[in-house]
Amino acid sequence: MIPEDLYYSEEHEWVRLDDDIATVGITDFAQDQLGDIVYVELPSVGDRVEAGTVVGELESTKSVSDVFSPLSGEVVARNEALDGGPEVINSDPYGEGWLIKLRPVEDDPTASLLEAEAYKALTSD
Template sequence: MIPEDLFYSAEHEWVRLEGDVAIIGITDFAQDQLGDIVYVDLPAEGESLESGTVVGELESTKSVSDVFTPVSGEVIARNDALEATPEVINSDPYGEGWLIKVRTSGEDPTDGLLTAEAYSAVVSA
């Protein structure tokens, strides 16, 4: 399941743009590879992020995985509900399982991101 209306990173994060705000989460492929997610570490509100850098981590029953930000900007919201129920990322990665919201900075926030078709080719390879 790869929604057509989102942008993707090669590190398996998705981006939904709403004006200058990017909502970021991990893809269905990523959550499936991780297995049952049991802990989430996210950046604080107000933190400045640089595209491509590690901004948190997800711990599953299999491993610990870094979360990268696919866009630059300032964290304006984090999904604090995931602290109590991190498994929502497994059951609804593109909805209630979102991780952070970032007010984007710079030119085009989609620069360097993949379309659904291009991301599909990445996970099929």
């Protein structure tokens, strides 16, 4: 399932824009590849992040994977609920399993991101 109303990075993060705030998470494809997520490391509120750079880490029963920021901006929220229940990323990656919220600095934050059809093509065999 690839929601049509989101934007995607080639590193398998999704972005939902609400006015001047971008919510970021990992895609269903990514969580499926990772397996059961057991630990999440995220940036702190107030941190400045650059598009394409590592901003966190997801540890699963299979591996440890970097989380990349799809946008440049300031972290305005982190999903604190994941500290005690990271498995929600597996069960609801596009909802309660979001990772961070950013205030993007780009004039057009979605310019370098993929729309749903392009992401679907990237992830299909």
